Amino acid sequence: MSLTPVGDRTPLGARTPITESELIVFGDAAAGHDGVLSDSSGSVVVKPCTTAEIEFYESAALHPTLAGYMPSYMGTLKLSSSGTVDEAVATLGAAAASSQPVGSIATSGTASNLSPNDPGPLRGKKLETGLSIVLGNIAAPFKKPNILDVKLGAQLWDDGASLQKRERLDKVAAETTSKSLGFRIAGMKVWQGVDKQNDPSVEATGYRVYDKFYGRKFSADNVIEGFKEFLFVPTAGVGDDLGRTVAGMFLKQVEGMQKTLEALESRMYSASVLFVYEGDGEALKKALEEEESRAPGTVQPGEDDRDGEGDDGPGKAYDAKLIDFAHATWTPGQGPDENALHGVRSTAKILRDLARM
Template sequence: MSANGLIMDSPSLMLEKLENIKELDALERVDGCVPFSHQVAGHKNGLNNTGVLQHPDGTILKHLQPPPRGPREMLFYKQVYDKDCTDVRLLVLQKHLPKFYGTWAPRESPHELYLKLENVTRRFLRPCIMDVKIGRRSYDPFASHEKREQQIKKYPLMEEIGFLLLGMRVYQINSESYITYDQLYGRSLGKETVENGLTTFFHNGKDIRRDAISLIISKIKSILRWFESQTQLHFYASSLLLVYEGSAHRVNGMKHRRVETDSQYNHGSLTRSGRTHSEPYCTDLSLSERNINGTRGGSVEDCENVGMKHQKEVGLEEGVEVKMIDFAHVFPSDGPDESYMYGLRNLLSNLEQILKN
């Protein structure tokens, strides 16, 4: 690893990886779980301090942090995904989070709990992944003075920039290998260079993936709209997980399906179930949901351009994903989350600037 936080997944690391085989074999015997190969940031704890694990059924397992952080995050997921939930804002929020499948514990350590979550990268062949911490501060209102000073010292520009690149893995199509950047790289970026850091994430060694940037911008805007509509929660030290398909062959296949979808859409809007509608079909949950009193939320005007949005969903949009993650510091509020929205808007501004350049 170099001083700037860059790591090459190349033959130079093969010896180190081979030396770790015995440890991995031991972990594979723990209920079939193995270390999650696509983790780019976050805590290393749980079984043998490996960090996030992958369950044999394809889900991922995030070790529950010590109180109060771990129980708070678990309660957040349980509230959002409660089968009896009638809170419209939380129901809309579900589409921006990994799916939650409850908790899991290894047979030999039944009190060592893990959150069982959707593997957001599972459908990707060569996932390019970035973890971006969002907000003007990464400590919550109840943090001690020492904790606040510690977090500010880690990245003094957090308040001004509003986000921090915690880590990323970028697939290089020419070498057919990954380049990994850790949080040291993210902390080295200033106001004038953070755009370059974002550009690095979308550069596959040959081109800048402008198609992925455009689709990710669309998903981040959807998250921003949710924050603009709610005043009940504030998020601290929470992240966005950005993923796009790095395989050129897979992306070309998606483009081919997009052409077919365009033709199908001209004869009626294709739904997720395969049925067709002659009327516009609204795929945005925030627009198509029913309110608690049974009335329809949103109007015909809200569904403007929904045909184009749905074409993306069926085609190229399969090649990107954006999810909110890390909820150990989510608290009730009585006003808008200006800190998180500031970070989202600044992130969007930088991504849009990359497209203009």
């Protein structure tokens, strides 16, 4: 049950593997489906998926610029009904092979024994495909990750959707910012600071959790308030200056995503942009100072330039990735994905406004 890297095809057993460990319930999700797992280190995400999503991740290797805006793809796992790993069929992405060697991933328990770290009503129903995709955890390098899931598109269904599903999703789009702006806030987790851990409106972990219904209350006129809630958290040491700085950094990444999608012919129905930044104000300041001290131009937007784990220096300050490709395909001859781009451009405008506040 070894993972094999793309390229030299050397079994990862010949590399430095991490030890086998239990799979636990993934605690860093801001939205999405139930049933998402992680390893005990938190460095990987094991997510129920469709074969279409696997095919899209594998084909993204032919589009390296886009792949830079996607989580590291590490392969697939097939889980038994008891929650144990029956089979590991994997190809380790080259980016992951160079930064996070991963060996065998196994679970010594059943699904009923998984650690109860699930944040609750953030997620939809579990995908019952029997197959899971293994991805790098975007939130792993952060001390206190603040996480925002922005679902893209005014049309949220693909051509294979039933009439009933189309009508249901069209209704959601019409009643939210999905129709007008091409995106909606699908969920958030925001660290509120140590002093807020006893606040009844905050989780015991010190996070305020915004479920999938939170973003549905906004209109095009006031959705910027949701982004402010995410980016400006004075109780955690993230005041106006830091919040504006992070908004500007995210803007550069979203503009890079926009440029990339405008150059490709694809369709990504119900995909999201996942935003993560360091929610601990002091840690964020240190990470941003390190960003500024590095030579300009050494890292392009979308590149995962350092692990952020296991060293004594500042961690990562921010990151944004495109995620959720269960309904993504390549569409040669049909032009760019204007449905997703509508949401990307609208998100960029809001971040631009916040960076200039």
